[in-house]
Amino acid sequence: MKILHLYHDVMNLYGEYGNMVLLTQVLNTCGIETELILQPLTQRPDFSEVDFIYMGAGTEENQKVVLSALSEAKEELKDYIFKGGYGLWTGNSFEILGKLLVDCEGKEWKGLEVFSYTVRQQKKSRLTGDAILTSEGLKEPAVGFINKCSYIEGVSQPCFRVLMGMGNEKEGKTEGIRYENFTGTHLTGPMLVKNPYFLLKLVSDLVKKERNEELSQEERQALLTGVLAKETAAYEVTLRELRKRMEK
Amino acid sequence: MKKFITIIVCKILRWIGKILGKGSSLPGKIALKICPDILERVTLPPYIIAVTGSNGKTSTVEMIAHILTENGKKVAWNKEGSNQIEGVTTLVLNSATLGGKVKADILLIESDERFARYTFRYIKPTHYVITNLYRDQLTRNGHPNWVYEALKDSIYPGVQLILNADDPLVSCFAEENQKVIWFGAERLEQDTEEFCGIYHDGKYCPHCKSLMEYRCFHYDHIGHYSCTGCDFKRQEAEYKITKADLREGVITVNSEHEIHLQLKSLYNIYNILAAFTVASLVGIKEEKIAKSINGFVAKNGRVVTFTLGNRKGTLLTSKHENSISYNQSIRIAAACEEGCEVLIIVDAVSRKYFTSDVSWLWDIYFEGLNRENIKSVLLAGTYCNDLAVRFSFTGIPEEKLQVLETVEQAVEVLNNDKKEEIYVITCFSDKDKFLQRVVR
Ligand SMILES: [Zn+2]
Numbered sequence: 001m002k003i004l005h006l007y008h009d010v011m012n013l014y015g016e017y018g019n020m021v022l023l024t025q026v027l028n029t030c031g032i033e034t035e036l037i038l039q040p041l042t043q044r045p046d047f048s049e050v051d052f053i054y055m056g057a058g059t060e061e062n063q064k065v066v067l068s069a070l071s072e073a074k075e076e077l078k079d080y081i082f083k084g085g086y087g088l089w090t091g092n093s094f095e096i097l098g099k100l101l102v103d104c105e106g107k108e109w110k111g112l113e114v115f116s117y118t119v120r121q122q123k124k125s126r127l128t129g130d131a132i133l134t135s136e137g138l139k140e141p142a143v144g145f146i147n148k149c150s151y152i153e154g155v156s157q158p159c160f161r162v163l164m165g166m167g168n169e170k171e172g173k174t175e176g177i178r179y180e181n182f183t184g185t186h187l188t189g190p191m192l193v194k195n196p197y198f199l200l201k202l203v204s205d206l207v208k209k210e211r212n213e214e215l216s217q218e219e220r221q222a223l224l225t226g227v228l229a230k231e232t233a234a235y236e237v238t239l240r241e242l243r244k245r246m247e248k
Numbered sequence: 249m250k251k252f253i254t255i256i257v258c259k260i261l262r263w264i265g266k267i268l269g270k271g272s273s274l275p276g277k278i279a280l281k282i283c284p285d286i287l288e289r290v291t292l293p294p295y296i297i298a299v300t301g302s303n304g305k306t307s308t309v310e311m312i313a314h315i316l317t318e319n320g321k322k323v324a325w326n327k328e329g330s331n332q333i334e335g336v337t338t339l340v341l342n343s344a345t346l347g348g349k350v351k352a353d354i355l356l357i358e359s360d361e362r363f364a365r366y367t368f369r370y371i372k373p374t375h376y377v378i379t380n381l382y383r384d385q386l387t388r389n390g391h392p393n394w395v396y397e398a399l400k401d402s403i404y405p406g407v408q409l410i411l412n413a414d415d416p417l418v419s420c421f422a423e424e425n426q427k428v429i430w431f432g433a434e435r436l437e438q439d440t441e442e443f444c445g446i447y448h449d450g451k452y453c454p455h456c457k458s459l460m461e462y463r464c465f466h467y468d469h470i471g472h473y474s475c476t477g478c479d480f481k482r483q484e485a486e487y488k489i490t491k492a493d494l495r496e497g498v499i500t501v502n503s504e505h506e507i508h509l510q511l512k513s514l515y516n517i518y519n520i521l522a523a524f525t526v527a528s529l530v531g532i533k534e535e536k537i538a539k540s541i542n543g544f545v546a547k548n549g550r551v552v553t554f555t556l557g558n559r560k561g562t563l564l565t566s567k568h569e570n571s572i573s574y575n576q577s578i579r580i581a582a583a584c585e586e587g588c589e590v591l592i593i594v595d596a597v598s599r600k601y602f603t604s605d606v607s608w609l610w611d612i613y614f615e616g617l618n619r620e621n622i623k624s625v626l627l628a629g630t631y632c633n634d635l636a637v638r639f640s641f642t643g644i645p646e647e648k649l650q651v652l653e654t655v656e657q658a659v660e661v662l663n664n665d666k667k668e669e670i671y672v673i674t675c676f677s678d679k680d681k682f683l684q685r686v687v688r
Contacts, residue, residue, distance in 0.1 A: 012447050013383075013391050015610025021641055041452060042459065059393040065457055123397065126390040130603055145605035147390060189607025193637060230640060230651075234606075234633035241604045241630070 001027060001034050001210060006045060006055040007066050008038045011093050014147065016056025018190030019090070022231070023054075026203050029227045030219070032210050041065070045073055047080045052206065057091020057188050060104060060121060060149065067096040070112060078114050086181040086206060090191055092148055094177060094184025095119040104149065115177060117168075121150040131165030131187060132242050133175055140197040143238045144187035146175075159183050164246050181205065194238060196224060196231040251290070251348050254283040258341040272328050276337030287337060287370035290344050293324070295354040296371060297526055300361050300399065301379030301418075302392070303573055304519040305331075307546055308379060309358040311523035315540040316354060319532045325356035332360060333367045340371065354530065361395045362388075364402035375529060376403065377410040377522050380470075381417045382572045383449070383611060387603045392417055392449065410525055412518055413485045414470045416450045416460070422483070431525045432485035433517065436492045439464040439471065445575065445613050455480050467514055467579075468572050487525040489517055494583075505538035511551050512583070515576040552679070554686040557663045561670030563682065568597050568675040571611035578616045581671040587621045588669045591658055591682075595629030599677035606634040618644045623668055626650045628658040629678060655681040 005020045024034040039045050047053065058066065070077060081087065081097075095101060098111040104123035111119070127148050134141045141163060152168040159176035166186070167175045176185035185191070192199040200223060204215040215223075224232050261275035279286055299309050306329050313325045324343035326335055336357055344350045359367055361381075378399070381392045389395050396417055403409070403421060412418045413432035422428045443451075443465055450469030453460050458477025465471040474481035491500040497512040501524055509516065520541060527537045552563040564577040581590050597603050609631075617625055625648055627635035636651045652658045659682065662670055672682055 009448065009451055014386065014607040015446075017446075018610040018638075018641075041457070059391050061393060126388070126394060128387055128390070130605065143604075145387060145603065145607065147386065149390065149394075189605070190610050193610075194606075194634075230633050230636045234631070234637055237630060237633060238604050238606075245602055245604075 001032050001051045001206065002037060002049055003034055003052045003054065004037045004039060004045065004047070004050045006039050006053060007041055007058070007069075008056075009040045010062040011056045011058040011066060011091070013057045013059065013091065014189035016090065016189060019056070019088075019192040020054055022190070022193050023199065023203070026199065026223065026227055027206060029223065030203060030207055030215070032207065041069065045070070047073065047076050047085075050080070051086060051209065053080070053085065053087040053089075055089045055093040057093060057147070060092070063092050063096060064103070064109060066093070067101070067109060067112070070096065074112050077112060081114050081179060081182045084180045086209065087183070088192075088202070089184045091186060091188040092150065095150060095152065097177075097184065098152070115179070116156070117152050117154040117177070119150050119152050123149065127166060129165050130242055130245065131175070132163040132239070132246070133160035133165070133187070134163055135160050135198075138197060138201055141239070142187065142191070142195045142198050143235065143242055144191045144194050145189060146186045147188045148186050159185055164242060193231060194235060196228040196235055199231075200224065200228070250283050251286065252346055254279050254286050255341050255344055255346055255348060257282060258338060262338055262342050272326065272338045273332065273334040276334035276339075276341070279337055279341055280334065287340060290340060290348040290350060292340070292371065293350050293352050293355050295375065295530060296357070296373045297354060297375045297377070298357045298359050298364070298368065298373035299377045299379070299522070300359045300364055301377075302361065302382040302384035302395070303380055303567070303570065304516065305358050305379065307516065308377070308519040308522050309356060310546065311519065311541065311544055312526050313356055314544045315523060315527040315532065315537055316356075316530060318540045318543075319527070319536055321354055321530065322352045323354045323356050324350060324352035326358060329358055331358045331367075332363045333370070336367050336371060359402075361399055364399060368402045368404065372404050373407055375408045375410060375526060377526060378418050378421060379412055379518050379522050380415050382570065383608075384567065385569045385598070386608065387569060387597075387605050388601065396420065408529070410522065410529070412522070413483045414466060414472070414518075416454060416469065416473055416482075419483060420454050428483075429487070429525065429529065430483045430485040431487040431518070431521045432482070433466055433489040433492070433521075435464050435472070436466060436489070438492070438494060439466055441465070443469070445469070446571070446611050453477060453480050468575060487521060487528065489521055492517065501538065502534065505534055507538055507541050510546060511580065513576050513580050515573075552683060552688060554683065554688050556659065556670065556686045558665060559662065559670055561672060561686070563672040563674070563679055565676060565679055566673050568594060568677060569608045571608060571613070574612040574673065575616070577673045578613060581673065582616050582619055582622065584669060584671065585621060586669065587623050588671050589624045589626065589662065589666070590617060590622055591626040591628060591662065591670060591672045592635060593629045593655055593658070593672065593674035593678045593682060594631040594635055595655060595678045595681060597631070597677070604631075606631050609634060609638045614639060614642045618642055622648070624648045624650065626652060626658050626661060628652040628655055656685065658682075659685045
């Protein structure tokens, strides 16, 4: 299975590489061989034989650099996502997939037009905060941190409902985007590491893609108590701390 | 008359505040309410020196104050480090005569990166030192470029910038500002030719995004760089560290002046050099500066030695959410040839605000602890499981790791007859939880 980590050397603000390190480890534990392709800024990406695309958060400046770089491969990327390709883009990386991006100075950037939303960035204050987010088909909420300077208007299919933290829109109650097998979320950093249940769902989907059947209940349990035991313990603590905070 | 009253009120409030042990921002806040343009009405000293940067501003300011005072200058500065506009107002008014003249040769301000642009609107520095811009408290600060943009707004025309030549982002401040004095380290003995760390924030040129070439790295992305696509490069430094002997803990400034380090680490060298540069620009002779720095004992308690039963230990205060600070502590522990045990505590991420974000653990080069001489690593505190996850990818053998939920448990485990020294790496927010259980 080929896993592409796009622009790992610039879209790397919050320790995002941890996501790929863990994802490949868990897939390997499930008996799936993986090849992790670390794509630098200096190379043109190739989506043709890729099974999963990941990208993390970058500075607003690098986000535009990446937007320009990907403009050349725009149609391929659109094709990949629309045909049900698997992917996870975290932090501000998924912002560039919209129709329009207005930067902190008011300059307009044409997005990659995979989706139809509009992103508006501002430089008055950094928008940061811990988050608890719930999603369909997953009993356990996702936890994490959001670190951005923008709001997004016009997301038709959000990924999460906001229990704590910021949404796509100011005071919005939904977060991220979801299209078939593609997810975008403003959760930053190693969000898969922080969310073993969310990771497990993703692994299960990828396993299904590879061998046509999902992980069994026993296999899931074995992963949670085995290779993901520390992650699960860490998740419980974070969720506990955030819930405590929420009640205050 | 309004000026007179405002100054009096501020002085009285400060006096009362001191008796009650209160901080120094409230008097200034009230003064600004009474007379919003009070800072424009007072007469400021000829030198207004501001210091900012992610790591070590407080140490740098303390050192500058020490050198200048010892050499006969009268310095008005904020010992409490209240560095927002209110604290600075208190400082200025409290140091002023009732007629509004600040009774000092030099006004020295430590400025928070995020608030400098507001503070300096009223008090424009004559000299502005920027020591570094690292990934620091990103849950508040966003990222270094975000801080860079905020700081850029605090630089007013005509100011004498004093910049770290070895930090590529800091050097960008020189662009539209021609008055720059550079400080930096020459090629050092322990430099590497390859980048060593987790993330390389100097990999691409901040201007044209071409690859950068490094002739040497002092640590992380700090070193001698030049862009392969444009003329952006490290500038030749006027004030420089020409040698660093970390075995002896001695650095040499401008080929002549030896300065002894309290900690055998590169961590503080730029703070020392920045202080040296400022003092020289104020007109103090280099020999005298070196002498003053050698006699200076930092009060911040960054390094604390202790005993636990029969064992000796050192606590290295590191900043949570600041990988470069952690990396420097890790280097110190890793350099302990006799062998040591390391305890890392992450119990509260910050003492000033709440967050449970531990992404920053992935930016720290914990791999540096994967060495023969590090006998074991204990991971403790509320976020011990997150530490355990991170450490499971360092290559350190699992049998060397121990995960403990509380600091108390960690102290119990370490209280034995082993001979190895203990190194404790943790933050201001967590260090007392350990220190209260050992003998200092
Ligand atoms: Zn360049």
